Amino acid sequence: MSDYDARDFATIQAALIDAIQSDPALAAVWSDYSIGQIGIIMLELIAWAGDQLEHSLDFRVSEMHLATARLRESVYRIAKSMGYPIRSATASAGAIDMTFGGGPYLVDLAVPELTATIGGKAWRYPGGAVLSTGDTTKSTTWQQGTKAAVTFTGDGTSYQRFNLGSAKIASGSVEVALSSFTWAKVDQIGLAGYKERKYELFRDEAGNLWLQFGNSYAGMRPGDGVSISVSYLITDGATGNVGTAVFDDNTVSWFAAELGATVSATLSNAEPSAGGTEEIGLEDLRDLLVPWIRSADVGVTADDIKTQALAFDDSTYGAVAKAQAVLHNADTLANLVYIYVASAADAYTLTATTTGLKAALLTRLSETKILTVEYSIDDVSFKTVNFAIKAKAALGGDPVSIAVDITAAIRSLFAVATIELATPLYLSDVYDIISEMPTADQLDWFVITDPTDNVSVDTSIGETVQLGTITYTWE
Numbered sequence: 448m449s450d451y452d453a454r455d456f457a458t459i460q461a462a463l464i465d466a467i468q469s470d471p472a473l474a475a476v477w478s479d480y481s482i483g484q485i486g487i488i489m490l491e492l493i494a495w496a497g498d499q500l501e502h503s504l505d506f507r508v509s510e511m512h513l514a515t516a517r518l519r520e521s522v523y524r525i526a527k528s529m530g531y532p533i534r535s536a537t538a539s540a541g542a543i544d545m546t547f548g549g550g551p552y553l554v555d556l557a558v559p560e561l562t563a564t565i566g567g568k569a570w571r572y573p574g575g576a577v578l579s580t581g582d583t584t585k586s587t588t589w590q591q592g593t594k595a596a597v598t599f600t601g602d603g604t605s606y607q608r609f610n611l612g613s614a615k616i617a618s619g620s621v622e623v624a625l626s627s628f629t630w631a632k633v634d635q636i637g638l639a640g641y642k643e644r645k646y647e648l649f650r651d652e653a654g655n656l657w658l659q660f661g662n663s664y665a666g667m668r669p670g671d672g673v674s675i676s677v678s679y680l681i682t683d684g685a686t687g688n689v690g691t692a693v694f695d696d697n698t699v700s701w702f703a704a705e706l707g708a709t710v711s712a713t714l715s716n717a718e719p720s721a722g723g724t725e726e727i728g729l730e731d732l733r734d735l736l737v738p739w740i741r742s743a744d745v746g747v748t749a750d751d752i753k754t755q756a757l758a759f760d761d762s763t764y765g766a767v768a769k770a771q772a773v774l775h776n777a778d779t780l781a782n783l784v785y786i787y788v789a790s791a792a793d794a795y796t797l798t799a800t801t802t803g804l805k806a807a808l809l810t811r812l813s814e815t816k817i818l819t820v821e822y823s824i825d826d827v828s829f830k831t832v833n834f835a836i837k838a839k840a841a842l843g844g845d846p847v848s849i850a851v852d853i854t855a856a857i858r859s860l861f862a863v864a865t866i867e868l869a870t871p872l873y874l875s876d877v878y879d880i881i882s883e884m885p886t887a888d889q890l891d892w893f894v895i896t897d898p899t900d901n902v903s904v905d906t907s908i909g910e911t912v913q914l915g916t917i918t919y920t921w922e
Contacts, residue, residue, distance in 0.1 A: 454501040460494035513736065519729050520649055526736050527634045533732065534813060535618035538682035539591040539723030542802065543572075543694055545712040550583040554705045558585065561699045562593075563714065568687050569593045571680070585712075591689070591723060592617055592682035599677065601625075601669025605662035606636070611679065613654045615726070620680035621648060623658065625673055639666030650726075688723040692716060719763065721806035749774050752812070756786055759811055764804035765790060769797055769827070771868040773907055786812075787909025789827040791863045797913060799826040827868060828908055833915035834877070835896045839922035844889030846921050853893075854917050856884045861914040869906040896920070 464480060467473045480487055510521040526533055545558070560574035572589045599609045611621075623630040623646055630644040636659055639645035645666040647659045658677060660668050669675055694714040703710040727735075749772040756770035768791035775783040788805065789797040805824045812822055834857060840846050859865070860880050877895060881887065904910035 454498070454505060456491075456494050456498040459497040459501075460491060463490050463494060513733065519652055522729060522732055522736075523649055524635065526732060531736055534724065534727040534810075536615040536682060536684045536726040537722050537724045537810065538617035538620070538680055538684075539687045539689070539720040540806070541570075541589050541591075541689065541694065541716050541720035542718060543587050543589045544715050544717070545576075545578075545585045545587055545699075546715065547578060547583050547585070548711045548713070550578075551581045552578070552706065553580060555580055556703055556705055556710065558587070558712075559701055561701065563589075563694075563697055563699050565697055565714075566689050566693050568683055568689065589714075590617070590680065590682075591687035591720065592620075592680040594678065595681050596676070596678040599658075599675040601660075601671060601673040601675055603668065603671035605668055607660045607669060609658045609675065609677070611648075611656040611658055611677065613656070614681045615684045616656055617680040617682040620682075621658075622678045624676045625669055633666070636661045637665045641665075642667045683723070684725045685723050688720050689716075690719045693719075718801070719803060721764075721803040722810065724810050752784055752786060755812060756788060756808060759808050761804060761807040764801055764807055767800065767804065767808065768863055769866070769868050769911070771906065771909060773909075783821050783823070785907075785909070786822060786824045787827045787868065788824060789868070789911070794863055795858045795861055795914065797827065797829070797863060797866075797911070825909060828910045829913035830902060830904060830910055831913050831915040832872060832902055834917045835920070836893060836917065837896050837920045837922070838893035839891040841889050841891045844886070844891075846919075849886050849889055850919050852884045852886045853881055853919075856880045857917060858914065861912070866911070868909070868911045869904055870911070871904055872902040872912045874901060 467477055477486060509515040510518055511525075513522065513525050516522050516525065523533060547556070556578040558572070558574060558576040558578060561572040563570050568591055570589050570591050571594055572587055576585050576587050578585045595614075597611070601607060621632065623632075625644075628644055630646050633639050633643075633645040633647055636645065636647040639661050642663055643661075643666055645661065648656060649659065650656050660666060662668055692715070694716040697714045698711055699714065700709055700711040702708070752772035753770050756767050756772065760766040767788045769789045771787050773785045773787070775785065786808075788800045788808065790800045790804065792798045805826075809822055809824050836853060838846075838849070838853075840849055857877065857880070860876060874895065881890075881893065902912050904912065
């Protein structure tokens with residue numbers, strides 16, 4: 448009877464009255480449309496129910512589309528359904544040296560879980576390191592944040608939800624246990640298998656993080672009265688990063704059972720902490736998701752990833768000078784990607800990239816459209832090549848200036864601006880570049896003695912040639 452486009456009370460009511468008046472049989476018996484008439488009251492109830500139903504349907508359909516969705520949870524679920532890697536808050540991590548007072552000890556010493564307040568920020572060491580007999584220093588990795596734990600009680604219903612609060616909870620730090628079983632996180636609980644021990648995490652409009660279980664068909668559901676233990680790391684995100692030497696002169700102590708005495712260790716960090724990022728915001732997610740969806744069917748190549756790595760330049764840790772990406776097929780629907788990177792010490796020398804730069808690059812790549820299961824960012828493996836050159840200067844030639852030019856020619860072959868990772872080196876390249884140098888006419892002849900022939904590299908492990916030493920012998 449009513450128009451499918453009718454969505455409000457007045458429109459539905461008018462459409463119903465028009466339908467009645469257009470039907471001769473109904474119009475003949477219904478002529479009183481005054482307020483309070485029993486037929487109008489019933490008609491208004493129908494219009495009200497239609498208004499509510501239309502509103503509910505409109506809301507639900509709107510939340511299914513990225514352009515019209517208004518709720519954070521809806522946009523996040525759309526992104527998850529597309530496989531988009533949503534960035535959560537991450538905790539900063541620091542490489543910390545612990546120098547033990549009173550040592551060296553005559554027994555191995557187990558380092559327990561430790562906490563410290565550094566620069567007004569809470570830091571935590573999860574424990575597990577062992578100071579070996581006779582050692583006085585141990586390198587450890589600390590995380591910025593505070594470990595929190597909470598217990599909930601299941602009620603046996605489907606899709607049970609529990610509020611973890613609005614604090615920044617570090618990505619990957621949530622651990623859920625029921626009885627003696629540890630449960631695993633899944634992007635969407637609807638993707639969990641039949642009675643799998645899975646849970647989902649999502650944020651609501653108020654910024655609260657919720658833990659949700661399944662319905663026994665898509666993921667198991669906790670039974671009535673079952674205790675649910677949840678632990679997680681509350682972090683300061685980007686504001687939790689600290690600089691070089693911030694840990695210096697800070698001390699932690701604990702009672703060591705092995706010694707039957709209290710042990711103290713002084714903390715120090717030679718490098719700034721790495722990581723510490725914010726969770727992606729709703730509007731940023733919308734802006735990134737649309738172009739990502741449009742390009743998702745293009746596919747991802749090693750060159751795509753290499754280009755992104757080479758374009759990366761962090762304000763704190765610097766830029767990637769050289770990079771290569773190797774794709775490995777996995778048993779999953781996507782690929783594993785190994786990225787080998789190097790920094791530049793000078794115009795001719797590549798070096799291993801700092802831990803901070805690699806961590807920052809990993810965070811950045813995780814925010815982009817790259818459709819992969821996992822990244823591994825590693826240092827380039829260098830194959831050092833030394834040159835021993837025996838030469839004879841032509842009549843009137845100056846051996847010193849010739850040696851300078853040969854050195855410059857070989858170094859230009861290894862220049863950061865020209866050398867490519869995973870590229871072999873051929874002796875013919877070396878002979879050619881020396882023959883083209885300005886003072887080549889002052890050479891009677893030259894040879895490279897004891898060469899290793901042509902130097903090949905293994906692209907799968909990120910090998911690249913690196914210039915070693917250049918020595919000269921003159922006839």
